[in-house]
Each structure stands twice: as C-alpha cells, then as structure tokens.
Amino acid sequence: MEKIKVAIAGYGNLGRGVELAVRQNEDMELAAVFTRRSPESVKPLTEGVPVYSISDAQEHKDDADVLILCGGSANDLPVQTPELARYFNVIDSFDTHAKIPEHFANVDKASKESGHTAFISLGWDPGLFSLNRLYAESILPNGKSYTFWGRGVSQGHSDAVRRVKGVKRGIQYTCPIDDAIEQVRNGSRPDFTARQMHKRECFIVAEEGADKAAIENEIKSMKNYFDQYDTSVSFITEEEFERDHTAMPHGGFVIRSGLTGENEQTAQRIEYSLSLGSNPEFTGSVLICFARAVKRFADQGQTGCKTIFDIPPAYLSPRSAEQLRAALI
Amino acid sequence: MEKIKVAIAGYGNLGRGVELAVRQNEDMELAAVFTRRSPESVKPLTEGVPVYSISDAQEHKDDADVLILCGGSANDLPVQTPELARYFNVIDSFDTHAKIPEHFANVDKASKESGHTAFISLGWDPGLFSLNRLYAESILPNGKSYTFWGRGVSQGHSDAVRRVKGVKRGIQYTCPIDDAIEQVRNGSRPDFTARQMHKRECFIVAEEGADKAAIENEIKSMKNYFDQYDTSVSFITEEEFERDHTAMPHGGFVIRSGLTGENEQTAQRIEYSLSLGSNPEFTGSVLICFARAVKRFADQGQTGCKTIFDIPPAYLSPRSAEQLRAALI
Numbered sequence: 001m002e003k004i005k006v007a008i009a010g011y012g013n014l015g016r017g018v019e020l021a022v023r024q025n026e027d028m029e030l031a032a033v034f035t036r037r038s039p040e041s042v043k044p045l046t047e048g049v050p051v052y053s054i055s056d057a058q059e060h061k062d063d064a065d066v067l068i069l070c071g072g073s074a075n076d077l078p079v080q081t082p083e084l085a086r087y088f089n090v091i092d093s094f095d096t097h098a099k100i101p102e103h104f105a106n107v108d109k110a111s112k113e114s115g116h117t118a119f120i121s122l123g124w125d126p127g128l129f130s131l132n133r134l135y136a137e138s139i140l141p142n143g144k145s146y147t148f149w150g151r152g153v154s155q156g157h158s159d160a161v162r163r164v165k166g167v168k169r170g171i172q173y174t175c176p177i178d179d180a181i182e183q184v185r186n187g188s189r190p191d192f193t194a195r196q197m198h199k200r201e202c203f204i205v206a207e208e209g210a211d212k213a214a215i216e217n218e219i220k221s222m223k224n225y226f227d228q229y230d231t232s233v234s235f236i237t238e239e240e241f242e243r244d245h246t247a248m249p250h251g252g253f254v255i256r257s258g259l260t261g262e263n264e265q266t267a268q269r270i271e272y273s274l275s276l277g278s279n280p281e282f283t284g285s286v287l288i289c290f291a292r293a294v295k296r297f298a299d300q301g302q303t304g305c306k307t308i309f310d311i312p313p314a315y316l317s318p319r320s321a322e323q324l325r326a327a328l329i
Numbered sequence: 330m331e332k333i334k335v336a337i338a339g340y341g342n343l344g345r346g347v348e349l350a351v352r353q354n355e356d357m358e359l360a361a362v363f364t365r366r367s368p369e370s371v372k373p374l375t376e377g378v379p380v381y382s383i384s385d386a387q388e389h390k391d392d393a394d395v396l397i398l399c400g401g402s403a404n405d406l407p408v409q410t411p412e413l414a415r416y417f418n419v420i421d422s423f424d425t426h427a428k429i430p431e432h433f434a435n436v437d438k439a440s441k442e443s444g445h446t447a448f449i450s451l452g453w454d455p456g457l458f459s460l461n462r463l464y465a466e467s468i469l470p471n472g473k474s475y476t477f478w479g480r481g482v483s484q485g486h487s488d489a490v491r492r493v494k495g496v497k498r499g500i501q502y503t504c505p506i507d508d509a510i511e512q513v514r515n516g517s518r519p520d521f522t523a524r525q526m527h528k529r530e531c532f533i534v535a536e537e538g539a540d541k542a543a544i545e546n547e548i549k550s551m552k553n554y555f556d557q558y559d560t561s562v563s564f565i566t567e568e569e570f571e572r573d574h575t576a577m578p579h580g581g582f583v584i585r586s587g588l589t590g591e592n593e594q595t596a597q598r599i600e601y602s603l604s605l606g607s608n609p610e611f612t613g614s615v616l617i618c619f620a621r622a623v624k625r626f627a628d629q630g631q632t633g634c635k636t637i638f639d640i641p642p643a644y645l646s647p648r649s650a651e652q653l654r655a656a657l658i
Contacts, residue, residue, distance in 0.1 A: 020590060024470050045591065100658050101651070121658050128464070128599075130658040131642055135457070137657070138618040138645040139611075141353050185604075260614055261349060262374065266606040268614070270457075273602075275514075277595040282468075285589055285597070289467040309653055313460055314638035316467035322430070324638055328466070329429050329450050329459040 004295050005031035006288070007064035009054055009084065011042050013248065014093070015070035017284025019045055025288060027318045031064045054080075061087035065298070066291040068092075078103060082110040085118045085305075089298045091287055093123040100126070108305035117298040118305045122290050123283045124274055125149070129254050131308050132272040136256035140268055143258025144189045148176035148197060152250025152279060160225045161202050164218050166210030169238065171245045173201040176253065184255050187267040193228075200231040203245055205238050250279040289316045333624050334360035335617070336393035338383055338413065340371050342577065343422070344399040346613025348374055354617060356647045360393045383409075390416035394627070395620040397421075407432060411439040414447045414634075418627045420616055422452040429455070437634035446627040447634045451619050452612045453603055454478070458583050460637050461601040465585035469597055472587025473518045477505035477526060481579025481608060489554045490531050493547050495539030498567065500574045502530040505582065513584045516596040522557075529560040532574055534567050579608035618645045 006022050008015045011033050022028045023046065034054040035042045042051045052060055057067075067088035071077050077094045084090055085107055094103050100121055111118040121127065125147070133145050150173060157172035164170070180197050183190055190196075202219055206212055216233040220226055236244075251274045260266045276282045290308075293315035297306065314321055335351055337344045340362050351357045352375065363383040364371045371380045381389055386396075396417035400406055406423045413419055414436055423432050429450055440447040450456065454476070462474050479502060486501035493499070509526050512519055519525075531548055535541055545562040549555055565573075580603045589595045605611045619637075622644035626635065643650055 017589075024589070024593075097658065101655050104654055126658045128468075131464075133657045134642050134646060134653065135460075138621075138647075139457075139614050260346075260353070260610040261607065264353075266610050267604075268606055268611050269604040271600075271602045271604070273600045275596075275598040275600070277597055278590065281589040281595050282597050285468050292467075307654060307658055309643035309650070309658070310641050312639050312641050313463050317463060318467075321638070324463065325433055325636060326430050328462045329426070329455045329636055329638070 001027060003027055003029040004291060005029055005063065005065045006291055007032040007034065007060075007067045007088070008070055009034040009057070009067055009080065010070035010076070011035050011037075011044065011051075012070060013280040014283060015068075016045070017278070017280035017282070018068050018070060018287055019284070020281055021285040021288035022046075024285070025318070028288065028291065032060055034060075034067075057084060058087050064088060066091060066294045068287050068291065078106070081118065081120065082106040085111040085116050086114045087116075089117045089294050091119045091122055091290055091294055093127070093283060093287065094121045095123065095126055097126065104305050104307070112304045115303050117294050117303055119290055119294055119307065119311070120305060121307055123286055124276075125252065127283075127286055127308055128274070129252065129272070132254040132270075133256075134309060136254070136258075136270040136272075140256055140258030140260070140270065142260070142264055143256050143268075145254065145256045146184050146192075146197075147252065147254050148181060149252040150174040150176050150198065150250065152252070152276070153248050157200065157225055160222060161204065161219055164215055166207050166212075166215050167204055168207045169205040169241050171203050171241075173203075175199050175201055181253060181255070184257055185269065185271070187257050187269065189257050195229055198229060200226060200229045202231065202233045203241065204233060204235050205241050206235055247277070248279045249277055250282075251275045292316060292318065330356060332356055332358040333620060334358055334392065334394045335620055336361040336363065336389070336396045336417070337399055338363040338386070338396055338409065339399035339405070340364050340366075340373065340380075341399060342609040343612060344397075345374070346607070346609035346611070347397050347399060347616055348613070349610055350614040350617035351375075353614070354647070357617065357620065361389055363389075363396075386413060387416050393417060395420060395623045397616050397620065407435070410447065410449065411435040414440040414445050415443045416445075418446045418623050420448045420451055420619055420623055422456070422612060422616065423450045424452065424455055426455065433634050433636070441633045444632050446623050446632055448619055448623055448636065448640070449634060450636055452615055453605075454581065456612075456615055456637055457603070458581065458601070461583040461599075462585075463638060465583070465587075465599040465601075469585055469587030469589070469599065471589070471593055472585050472597075474583065474585045475513050475521075475526075476581065476583050477510060478581040479503040479505050479527065479579065481581070481605070482577050486529065486554055489551060490533065490548055493544055493551075495536050495541075495544050496533055497536045497539075498534040498570050500532050500570075502532075504528050504530055510582060510584070513586055514598065514600070516586050516598065518586050524558055527558060529555060529558045531560065531562045532570065533562060533564050534570050535564055576606070577608045578606055579611075580604045621645060621647065 039051040069092040161170035368380040398421040490499035582602045
C-alpha cells in the first residue's frame with residue numbers, strides 16, 4: 001500500500017502534534033516540513049524528513065499529497081491557506097468563527113482554480129464540536145445547544161495576561177461552571193450570561209518587586225477578556241509554574257437538551273465531551289485523520305473548499321466500507 | 330418550499346415516534362401509513378393521513394419521497410426492506426449486528442435494480458453510536474472504545490422475562506456499572522467481562538399464587554440473557570408497574586480512551602452519551618433527520634444501499650451549506 005504523504009507548514013506546538021499523529025497511522029508518512037524560520041534551525045522528531053523554507057514551498061508541490069497548515073488564525077492562515085491551495089491539497093484549523101465565510105470563499109476560489117481540495121476550520125472547536133452541534137440540532141429541532149469549554153488553557157487569554165506590566169510568566173485556564181452543566185443536563189434549558197457558564201483562573205509569576213494588587217486588578221478588569229467573568233488570580237513561584245503549568249490540557253462539552261412527544265413533553269439529551277491531556281496533540285490527531293479524507297476527495301476530483309459538514313465519516317478511516325460495516329455499525 | 334413526503338410502514342411505538350418527529354420538522358409531511366393490521370383499525374395522530382394495507386404499498390409508490398420501515402429486525406426487516414426498496418426510497422433501523430453485511434447486500438441489490446436509495450441500520454445503536462465509534466477510532470488509533478447501554482428498557486430481555494411461567498407483567502432494565510465507566514474515564518483501558526460492564530434489573534408482577542422464588546431463579550439462570558450478569562428481580566404490584574414502568578427510557582455511552590505523544594504517554598478521551606426520556610421517540614427523530622439525506626441522495630441519483638458512515642453531515646440539516654458554515658462551525 002502506498003502511504004499518504006503529509007507535509008506540515010509551521011513547526012510549533014500544533015505542527016509537532018501533527019507529526020506525532022502521523023507516526024500513529026501506518027498509512028501515512030511525513031514527507032516534508034515547511035518553516036518561516038531558517039530551515040537548519042528546525043529539527044523534526046522524525047528522522048530523515050527534509051525541512052524547507054516556506055517561501056520555497058511551490059518547488060516541492062509534488063512531494064506531498066496533503067499539506068497541513070499549522071499557523072495562527074489571526075495573521076497566518078488568512079494569507080497562507082489560499083496561497084498554498086494553489087499548489088497543494090490543504091487542511092487548516094482556522095478558528096476565527098466570524099470570518100469563516102470569508103475565509104471559505106477565498107480558499108474555495110484558489111483551490112478550484114488550481115484543481116486542489118481544501119478543508120478548513122478542522123480540529124475540535126471548530127471541528128468535532130461543530131459536527132456535534134449539527135448532528136444534535138438536526139435530530140432534536142425543538143431544543144437548545146450549549147458549548148462549554150475547559151478546564152483548559154486559552155492561548156488568547158494567556159497572551160493577554162502576559163502583556164500586563166509586572167507579569168513575568170502567566171497562564172489562563174477557562175473553566176466551565178459545574179452548576180451550569182448540571183442545569184443543562186437536568187433539562188432546564190436556561191439562558192446563561194457569559195459569567196454563568198465559565199470562570200477564568202490565572203496563575204502568575206510576578207517580576208521581582210511588582211505590585212501584585214495592581215496586576216490582579218488590571219487582569220480582572222480587562223475589557224472583553226476578563227471583565228464579563230469571575231476571575232481568580234493566583235501568584236506562584238517560577239518553580240511551581242514549571243512543575244504544574246507547562247502542559248496544555250483542554251476539553252469541553254457540547255450538550256443539546258431537547259423535547260419530543262405528542263405534547264413535546266419528553267426530555268432527550270445528547271452530550272459530547274472531550275478530556276484532552278494535550279490540546280495540540282489531539283488537534284494534530286484530528287487533522288491527520290482528515291488528511292485521509294482530503295486524499296480521497298482529491299483522488300475523486302472533488303476540488304474546492306470543504307468543511308467537516310461535507311465529509312462522509314467513512315472517509316476518515318483506513319478501513320474499507322465492508323470492514324467498517326462489519327466491525328463498527 | 331415543497332415538503333418531503335414521508336411514509337411509515339408499521340405503526341407501533343417506533344412508527345408513532347417517527348410520526349411525532351415529522352410534526353417537529355417544517356420541511357416534512359406525513360403522506361401515508363402502511364400497516365399489516367386492518368387499515369380501519371389504525372388511527373394516526375395526524376389528521377387526514379391515509380392508512381393502507383402494506384400489501385398494497387406498491388400502488389402508492391409515488392405518494393412518498395421516503396418510506397420509513399418501523400418493523401422488527403428479527404422477522405420483518407430482512408424481508409420488508411429489500412422488498413419495499415423496489416418501489417420506494419427506504420430507511421430502516423435493522424439492528425442485528427451480525428447480519429448487517431448480509432442485509433446490506435440484499436438491500437443494495439434491490440435498490441440498485443430499482444433505482445432507489447436505501448439507508449439501513451439507523452437509529453442510535455446502530456446509528457449515532459456507530460458513528461461515534463468510527464470518528465473516535467479514526468482520531469485516536471492507539472486507544473480502546475467502550476459502549477455502555479442504559480439505564481434503559483431492553484425489549485428482548487423484557488420479552489424473555491415475560492415468557493417465564495408465573496410472570497403476569499415484566500420489564501427489564503439494562504444498567505451500566507458506574508465503577509466501570511469511571512475506570513474508563515480515568516484512562517485505565519481495562520478488559521471487562523460482560524458482568525463487569527452491565528447489570529440487569531427486572532421488575533415483575535407475578536400471577537396470583539405463583540412461586541416467586543422459582544421465577545427469580547429461572548430468570549437469573551437464563552442462558553445468554555441473564556446468566557452472565559448480576560441480575561436483580563423485584564416483585565411489584567400491578568399498580569406500581571403501571572405507575573413506574575410504562576415509559577421507555579434509554580441511553581448510554583460511547584467512550585474512547587486513547588494515547589498520543591512522543592512516547593504515547595498523553596491521555597485523551599472522547600465521550601458521547603445519550604439520556605433519552607423515550608427510546609422510540611428519539612429513534613424516530615434520528616430516522617426523520619436522515620429522511621432528508623435520503624431525499625438528497627435520491628435527487629442526485631445516488632442509488633443503492635448506504636449506512637450512516639456514507640452520509641455527509643450537512644445532508645441532515647434543513648439549513649443551507651452557507652447557513653451551516655456561518656452558524657454552527
């Protein structure tokens with residue numbers, strides 16, 4: 001069997017998560033890594049994998065069946081995905097929800113013109129959580145869906161905390177509020193404020209001599225990031241930070257609570273949850289199983305941009321349709 | 330907008346669940362009910378819906394876009410689904426796992442010959458649980474999947490209990506064992522025996538003067554049904570039975586516990602769970618949202634037999650691809 005050749009663009013936490021996922025799938029191999037750094041400075045875990053400058057990507061367009069873009073949604077992907085879809089079948093994890101229609105249109109145009117297949121906004125949210133919102137809403141039209149995130153590290157909020165004067169190191173955990181989850185599970189379908197669904201926990205290593213009360217106050221009152229939430233700020237030592245706060249756990253819940261029956265009196269609940277030891281490793285694993293689907297779409301000549309809603313689930317598995325029917329249905 | 334015309338074959342608990350689901354979906358209407366009983370004896374909830382003998386189904390083949398078969402897997406569906414796929418686009422909930430490949434082949438042949446679309450083995454298990462086993466296994470290849478059912482009524486086990494001498498009324502609940510679920514959630518990936526995952530609870534109204542000890546003994550030692558499980562047998566009054574045991578709740582959990590990372594040391598968990606006030610109403614709701622997908626496949630000329638693994642998720646929703654991308658991703 002010929003392996004699916006995967007390339008990675010951007011070798012940070014997510015790129016490394018993708019590389020680790022490739023190693024767990026026998027029908028895949030890592031063909032190349034593209035980077036904006038000096039290629040000599042990047043050492044993939046996988047032996048023998050070439051590292052190229054991303055500006056030379058076009059020259060290597062025939063080296064990979066699928067290119068997985070591991071850059072950021074704010075600045076990298078809006079430019080990179082349409083650009084690289086001119087030369088490769090691509091997957092990205094673009095997660096700026098409000099800009100997905102625009103990003104879709106740009107990537108669709110580029111990939112249709114070049115005859116490639118592109119999947120955007122994959123991962124777990126957007127991605128698996130989107131999928132579960134869709135399935136659950138389609139099954140229970142009279143109902144209400146809730147998404148809770150965490151307990152897990154939010155990169156955006158951690159970055160915001162680190163910009164506060166006097167903060168040496170900092171990390172922010174988004175935490176779902178247990179009581180809110182219980183209310184939803186009990187079928188009460190409330191309208192929550194942001195504060196009622198999530199709280200925020202910050203762990204800070206302060207610079208020597210910094211004003212801790214001022215740091216705490218600045219964090220808690222930060223517009224949009226923290227002011228609409230109950231936030232706790234804990235000051236810890238650098239040793240504690242190293243020991244307890246360098247993993248990247250995450251997770252969350254999509255719950256739909258609905259009603260069926262002659263008088264719409266019967267409570268029905270669908271719940272999907274993730275508990276992730278490492279967010280980038282899990283996201284890498286999601287992207288990699290969709291690489292299989294991209295290859296299949298491309299082999300069928302289905303070009304243009306797709307999302308997780310367009311992909312028949314069987315396309316994600318290395319097993320044949322017959323095997324899947326016999327083993328998993 | 331022209332509504333999707335749905336017909337139901339078999340007007341028992343599931344047929345009624347399908348009818349109730351049609352009423353919750355504005356793009357659907359109930360076009361006909363087919364029955365093996367005398368048509369005059371069947372009174373659908375929906376006013377004005379014609380009831381026909383199932384033996385006359387062929388004459389009404391143009392009355393419905395999709396026919397939903399609501400018979401039993403043991404005797405009805407193996408015959409009915411291939412037979413009716415000659416005249417209709419069909420959906421069934423065939424759930425005899427071991428015979429799915431054979432049933433698929435029969436339905437595929439009939440529906441391809443007649444130019445129709447058929448979906449088999451839909452519902453929640455098989456169905457949504459199958460789907461979650463597939464997604465989770467594809468994402469976390471190094472892992473182990475567990476399916477727990479309940480607490481809920483098992484028809485097969487309830488029927489078995491009712492065949493015991495001296496039992497006037499009886500019902501059986503399959504119950505997942507909390508400790509086993511906790512072990513899986515904690516990432517220990519054990520190999521369980523049947524007894525370690527589920528227990529069985531029976532509630533019995535005994536005939537007057539019946540030997541209760543003999544009933545309890547016969548149930549607990551019944552081969553395949555009960556002998557491999559810890560089973561409790563409670564004798565209750567007919568009033569208690571009417572009051573507490575006429576609903577048909579069910580539910581369950583699909584949990585995959587997997588590992589990622591450089592040394593496959595990072596624990597990752599995907600969990601899907603259902604908590605259902607009424608099994609037939611929920612199953613009816615699942616079948617009805619797939620009716621939308623059958624219609625779309627049929628309109629595209631995609632004939633033959635499909636399973637839930639073949640169906641792009643977007644096909645289940647009344648919303649357009651643009652709306653879905655904007656609202657749910």
